[in-house]
Amino acid sequence: MPNVTLFHNPRCSKSREALALLQDAGCQIDIIEYLKTPPDAATLKQLLSQLQLTPRELMRTKESEYKAQGLDNPALSDDELIAAMVATPKLIERPIAIVNDEAVIGRPPEKVLTLL
Template sequence: MTEPIRIFHNPRCSKSRQTLELLTERGIEPEIIRYLETPPTELALSDILDALGLEPRQLMRTGEQEYKELGLDNTDLSRTQLIAAMVATPKLIERPIVTANGKAAVGRPPENVLTIL
């Protein structure tokens, strides 16, 4: 059985809404994960990062106040520490993220997600 297509979604984010609309226009009804309410586990986020080919800081919203308040710009922090911070403060996770077929893409721009479908 194949895994469902998932979107880590923030309905207040225009890019997230546009990405969801792009999927539904193509007849895809993804599983919607409101990651601010239900953040991914550390293992799930690590798997997403691996699928994206990114390190944690590359998927972080570094302009958020919490990024600076939590000292996440400290280059001595490990991958594990950064992932834990993202799970504890999901607002720091760039959005939207779509996962499908063991792959992942960030919907910035929304059309990026088409490459994994």
């Protein structure tokens, strides 16, 4: 089984389900609790490249912080959105599983198994 890096929030049911699926599959898992150790801008840019997403597509747009910080403004640059996720990691969609150069968002949780 491959080594999997998982950006994980233990309070999120989808994140817990994805972790359980990877454990059941016998994967070696490096867990990053991204709320405790948020990714920096360079890491987020790498993740976005691996996920083939724009910064806004990686954001949890229904979080109160999204609206409160004015992040729904379409004029904001990618760098501004990335800076917002670095400052407020709660805005990052989860869970994110990475194997080698491939990454997926585990929504639904079973999607993480596509990397195996």
